[in-house]
Amino acid sequence: MTQVDIPVESPVRPVQHLDKNFINHSKGFLSWALTLDHKRIGLMYLAGISLSFFLGGLFALAIRLELFSPGMQFMDAETYNQVFTLHGAVMVFLFIIPGIPAALGNVVLPLMLGAKDVAFPRLNLCSYYLWLSGAAFFIWTLFSNGLDTGWTFYTPYSTSYTDTSVIQATAGVFMLGFSSIFTGLNFLVTIHKMRPPGMTWHKLPLFLWGMYGTAIMQLLATPVLGITLLLLIMETTLGIGIFDPQKGGDPVLYQHFFWFYSHPAVYIMILPAMAVVSEIIAAFSRKHIFGYRMIAYSSVSIALLSFLVWGHHMFVSSESTLATLIFSAITFTIAIPSAIKVFNWLATLYKGSVALDTPMLYALGFMWLFTIGGLTGLFLAVLSTDVVLHDTYFVVAHFHYVMVGGTLFAFLGGLHYWWPKMTGKMYSETSGRIAAVTAFIGFNLAFFPQFIMGSRGMPRRYADYTADFELYHRLSTTGTLILGVGLALLAYTLLRSLFGGKKAPANPWGSATIEWECPSPPPHHNFDHPPLATDPYDMERVEWDEEVQGYVPAVGHRPTAH
Amino acid sequence: MKLQAFLLTTLLGLAGASAGLAQDDAAPAAADAPAAEAPAGESAPAAPATIRVVEDLDVDAVIAAFNAESGTDRTFTAEERSWIGAGVAPGDIDAAHQGYVAIPSTDPNVVIINRNGEELRVTSNASAGRAPVITHESSHMMPFAPEVDNGTFWMAKAASETAKDVDRMFDFIMWINYIFAAIIGGLMVLFCVKYRRRPGVRADQSITHNTPLEITWSIIPTILVAIMFWGGYVTFLDLRTPPPDSMKVNATAYRWGWNFQYPNGVESPQEFHVPENTPIEMVMTSTDTLHSFHLPAYRTKSDVLPNRYTKVWFNSGEPGVYRVYCTEYCGKDHSNMYAKLVVEPREDYEAWLTKTGNWMVDENGEMKPxxxxxxxxxxxxxxxxxxxxxxxxxxxxxxxxxxxxxxxxxxxxxxxxxxxxxxxxxxxxxxxxxxxxxxxxxxxxxxxxxxxxxxxxxxxxxxxxxxxxxxxxxx
The missing domain is CATH 1.10.760.10 (Cytochrome c-like domain)
Structure with missing residues (x-):
């Protein structure tokens, strides 16, 4: 097994592929089930998360088909309530929160640092099994009494009025929470302690800044969720009055506890997405990212501010006027760093050399959808307009633009971007692009009409509606079907590449971060020698090489100081 | 579709059977009068409703399908065929003869009950939140929705001055949205086209940051959001602060309905009337889980909590009929938890209040059976x-x-x-x-x-x- 270290000015081409890589380095079920290799754990996460996404997507389809017409179509209201609850819970807890950090981050983060693995490989494997146990509890929920509380488990409905499997589901979420904490802890320590020589904090790739901010939130906010759910379980099983007024508790207390976690959780979902998009936009513009420091600092400031805004979910749940005033003000401050990021990405495109490859299409899609999601968030941060829009489809559309248009599109962009590195295969660029455009069109058609019906009064979580909202619901369902077609084509494209795809070069896109310096797919130990870190956005460091159909270190390039 | 028809028929059967029973035992002398007249004061329509005819329904095909499915060879009388033509399932014909299944009429608020050959017309109890509107293409829910037919592209009709203030705020933010979306989207497309990758053309690596530009695009949004915050806060105070002379109405939410109580002790479930151009303050609580009082026409909302009182207020404005939704998920019938708000001239309101307060008493002042x-x-x-x-x-x-x-x-x-x-x-x-x-x-x-x-x-x-x-x- 050989790997050529990459001297900056060597005319010798680096090794592109290896016979022995992390995928075929050992065989058998146990070599995967007991692996400590961050790349294998990442791939196992990817498989699990993709299945969860498929399951959540089926629920979404059922919701949209049911709402195609007023009146009940093929399920009753109780079934509908279970379906929308499971859609939300599966998508949030099993897919979006672990999506980018645990699946993509696990594979990429140590590679970006030129490290052999994360700081605590066993903790990493433990986090995966906690995720699996949490998922198993959800499956148990599905096959026992289901769940109909909404993904938020609001009390006292969840503790005293539903006869569905709240305890199984909350126990599952509790485990998923610890899985998330372990991943965050691992990444935090890895980024602090395992950076390669030369990688100062200001040479950290922006993906790592994003993961760093995410890790802070995972570590500090998730325990609150764990405690809250334990209290909820105690109330349900032991009858201790905490949240149910009939037992002497206070239901609004639950909302405070829940959103103290779940608002940071929104940023646990979106920060990694922003991090992925920063990498993709720079790579496919072949240009240094614009305003590196502002993007990096905005990630950390979003992470810190996210702890102070939970009350904006409760403007109409009997919160005092003073509290609403404070929470509204802080909420606006968090809009600024998000806006700065969008402007920086835009400026990165300026005078770039923009290639519209599949990952870039997803990143541009993200920019547009996140912009709409962010701008419509203003209506919800403004106190007077939030009062009428709260708990309507306007909110549903807003957070789908941020979470699906934002996080999902960034996840898919990142998946296509690092797919050659993870699997060693190139996918069909044509069908990848068609899938991206189809998904983008379908998404907008599915969710834009929801803004209109929401501002006109249609409440969320309704199994049925009056005929005046029919047009919007029909457009939305049609869009969902188109989105589904796009995602199916995407799955086909990626799966086919595993069997028929071309071998991927070490650096197919011309990125300058370290993970592209090892062969595709990387060997078990990633790098023979710790690589030397330079400016991660010095794109001229690599140049196109016709023979390997990829980028190789440029001859005679001298890094420019910025 | 069959399932849906079944559900609707069952629902009708409920209304019909209850009305029919009450009619039969309690007021046999007045067989033609609406038996379950809404306490809200809706009276039967002037022109008597007749059995509905669903135009695109092939009665023969429905009967054939029924016979094929149940393995029978049943024939139906002309009267029964007209019921099937109105949407009654053939399997429910026997129940319809007993008065347990209602027959839809040409008036969506009236159903016909045929109880052992005696025909009754029953006005739907719209105040109970579920008028049996049974045209097969529309829902079974409330037949009234006047506010959503008007209004702008984005918003339903605004029924008060405060609501119009909220709309002005909404429009202001919407314009900021349009402008920023146009700038960001336009530049994105422009850059992607103008700077698309071409052979031999390299990206300009000299642009990595520009401090004055970055400070500018941080400060401008900061100023804009500060304006939005302040404007939103001022209108929010208006929404939260009832005038001291406002009329108080108590509301109790339960799964799945609303009960309104007036200062004089009158109670009215699922429907409440208020006089026009009067500030109304709602004081609300819940008997079970969380609910939320959502009155989109007045742009107001508040969660309704057990063991706590929350308030909303609105100025009733011009006469009209508005929908109240529950917007906090509360279980099975959350999406049917409507109430109806009627704004009317003061004399009408007072007449309604008297009538509602005396709903257990008949016209002669006698207690009803x-x-x-x-x-x-x-x-x-x-x-x-x-x-x-x-x-x-x-x-x-x-x-x-x-x-x-x-x-x-x-x-x-x-x-x-x-x-x-x-x-x-x-x-x-x-x-x-x-x-x-x-x-x-x-x-x-x-x-x-x-x-x-x-x-x-x-x-x-x-x-x-x-x-x-x-x-x-x-x-």
């Missing part, structure tokens, strides 16, 4: 969302055939369904939680009506359940 009170209570108080009267199992046990039945409780004890059993079930439901046919407990689902239901209404419910003795039940 207990059975009629019971049937009205059943429809007004939300009993019917959980307890069927056609024998089917709901969230709670059916009332059909309940009288005199031995009930098994989840603590192992049992009782016979008599007056005391029903009384205790209403006032203290969790002391005797009954098991269903499968031996599974119904659980603590029932709203505790103890302070809300006066003794006449409990007696009425008892009479109502008595009247359903012997109706076959399926649980």
């Amino acid at each position: 207990l059975l009629e009170i019971g049937e009205l209570t059943y429809n007004r108080r939300g009993c019917k969302s959980c307890h069927s009267i056609d024998g089917s199992m709901g969230t709670g046990p059916t009332f059909a055939g309940l009288w005199g039945l031995k009930r098994d409780f989840d603590d192992g004890s049992s009782a016979v369904a008599d007056e005391q059993y029903i009384n205790q079930s209403i006032r203290d439901p969790y002391s005797q939680v009954v098991l269903n046919a499968n031996g599974v407990s119904y659980g603590k689902q029932m709203t505790i009506y103890s302070p809300m239901l006066p003794v006449e209404q409990i007696n009425g419910i008892i009479e109502f359940i008595k009247s359903l003795e012997g109706v076959p039940r399926k649980d």
Whole structure:
């Protein structure tokens, strides 16, 4: 097994592929089930998360088909309530929160640092099994009494009025929470302690800044969720009055506890997405990212501010006027760093050399959808307009633009971007692009009409509606079907590449971060020698090489100081 | 589609059977009058409704399909065929003869009950939140929605000055949205086209940051959001601060309905009237889970919580009819938890209030028969969302055939369904939680009506359940 270290000015081409890589380095079920290799754990996460996404997507389809017409179509209201609850819970807890950090981050983060693995490989494997146990509890929920509380488990409905499997589901979420904490802890320590020589904090790739901010939130906010759910379980099983007024508790207390976690959780979902998009936009513009420091600092400031805004979910749940005033003000401050990021990405495109490859299409899609999601968030941060829009489809559309248009599109962009590195295969660029455009069109058609019906009064979580909202619901369902077609084509494209795809070069896109310096797919130990870190956005460091159909270190390039 | 038709027919059957029963026993002399007249004061339409004809319904095909499915070879009389033509399933024809299935009429608010050959016209009880509108292409919900037919592209009709202030704020933010979306989207497309990758053309690596530009695009949004914050806060204070002379209406939310109480003690479930151009302050609480009082026409909303009082206020403005939604998820019938707000001239409002306060009394000032009170209570108080009267199992046990039945409780004890059993079930439901046919407990689902239901209404419910003795039940 050989790997050529990459001297900056060597005319010798680096090794592109290896016979022995992390995928075929050992065989058998146990070599995967007991692996400590961050790349294998990442791939196992990817498989699990993709299945969860498929399951959540089926629920979404059922919701949209049911709402195609007023009146009940093929399920009753109780079934509908279970379906929308499971859609939300599966998508949030099993897919979006672990999506980018645990699946993509696990594979990429140590590679970006030129490290052999994360700081605590066993903790990493433990986090995966906690995720699996949490998922198993959800499956148990599905096959026992289901769940109909909404993904938020609001009390006292969840503790005293539903006869569905709240305890199984909350126990599952509790485990998923610890899985998330372990991943965050691992990444935090890895980024602090395992950076390669030369990688100062200001040479950290922006993906790592994003993961760093995410890790802070995972570590500090998730325990609150764990405690809250334990209290909820105690109330349900032991009858201790905490949240149910009939037992002497206070239901609004639950909302405070829940959103103290779940608002940071929104940023646990979106920060990694922003991090992925920063990498993709720079790579496919072949240009240094614009305003590196502002993007990096905005990630950390979003992470810190996210702890102070939970009350904006409760403007109409009997919160005092003073509290609403404070929470509204802080909420606006968090809009600024998000806006700065969008402007920086835009400026990165300026005078770039923009290639519209599949990952870039997803990143541009993200920019547009996140912009709409962010701008419509203003209506919800403004106190007077939030009062009428709260708990309507306007909110549903807003957070789908941020979470699906934002996080999902960034996840898919990142998946296509690092797919050659993870699997060693190139996918069909044509069908990848068609899938991206189809998904983008379908998404907008599915969710834009929801803004209109929401501002006109249609409440969320309704199994049925009056005929005046029919047009919007029909457009939305049609869009969902188109989105589904796009995602199916995407799955086909990626799966086919595993069997028929071309071998991927070490650096197919011309990125300058370290993970592209090892062969595709990387060997078990990633790098023979710790690589030397330079400016991660010095794109001229690599140049196109016709023979390997990829980028190789440029001859005679001298890094420019910025 | 068949399932849907079945559900609608069942629903109609409920309304029809209850109305028919009350009619039969309580007021045999007035067979033509609407039996379940809404307490809100809706009267029967002037022109008598006739049996509906669904235009694209092929009666022969429906009968053929029914015969093929049930393996029978049944023929139907001309009258029965006209019922099928109105949307009644062939399998329900026998029940329709008994008066348990209602026949849709040309007026969506009126159904026809044929009870042993005697035809009754029943005005839907719109105040109960579920008028049986049964055109097959529309929903079964409230027939009124005037506010959403007007208004702008984005918003429903604004019914008060405060609502218009909120709309101005909304429009201001929307313009900022348009401008920023146009700038960001436009530049994105422009850059992607103008700087697309071309052979031999390299990106300009000299642009990595520009501090004055970055400070500019941080400060401009900061100023804009500061304006938005302040504007939003000022209008929010208006939404939160009722004028001192406002009229108070109490609202109690329960699963799944609303009960409104006026200062003079009058109560009205599912519907409330207010005089025009009057500030109204709602003081609200819940008897069970969280609910939320959402009045989009006035751009106002507040969660309704157990053990707490929350307030919203609005200036009623011009006469109109508006929808109140529940916007905090509260379980099975969350999406049916509507109430109706009627804004009307003061004289009409006062007449309504008097009539509503006296809903248990007939025109001659006499107390209505207990059975009629019971049937009205059943429809007004939300009993019917959980307890069927056609024998089917709901969230709670059916009332059909309940009288005199031995009930098994989840603590192992049992009782016979008599007056005391029903009384205790209403006032203290969790002391005797009954098991269903499968031996599974119904659980603590029932709203505790103890302070809300006066003794006449409990007696009425008892009479109502008595009247359903012997109706076959399926649980």
